[in-house]
Amino acid sequence: MNIAFSIQQTSDGGYIVAGYTNSSDGEVTKNHEGIDYCIVKLKSNGEIEWQNTCGGTDDDYARSIQETIDGGYIVAGFTASNNYDVTGNHGGWDYWIIKLEPEE
Numbered sequence: 338m339n340i341a342f343s344i345q346q347t348s349d350g351g352y353i354v355a356g357y358t359n360s361s362d363g364e365v366t367k368n369h370e371g372i373d374y375c376i377v378k379l380k381s382n383g384e385i386e387w388q389n390t391c392g393g394t395d396d397d398y399a400r401s402i403q404e405t406i407d408g409g410y411i412v413a414g415f416t417a418s419n420n421y422d423v424t425g426n427h428g429g430w431d432y433w434i435i436k437l438e439p440e441e
Contacts, residue, residue: 393418
């Protein structure tokens with residue numbers, strides 16, 4: 338299952354997409370179990386430039402993404418995880434905001 342929730346045009350003319358996935362095959366190469374944030378950078382022609390997943394062993398849902406002034410991305414959503422990429426969960430569902438650094 339791969340679900341996109343947010344897409345924004347990027348400063349280079351491409352697109353950044355945020356959503357979630359429970360896949361670990363094909364274009365999605367990493368999954369921490371359950372559902373993870375899934376971020377995909379597309380070139381202006383729609384070709385995948387890069388993809389990344391973030392999360393823990395419980396479910397993590399990315400709902401919004403925005404390019405930052407430094408060329409990175411800020412992603413907002415919610416999580417039930419408290420391991421791997423996620424720390425400090427207070428129990429149940431917490432909001433989770435991450436900053437992805439610019440690609441080198």
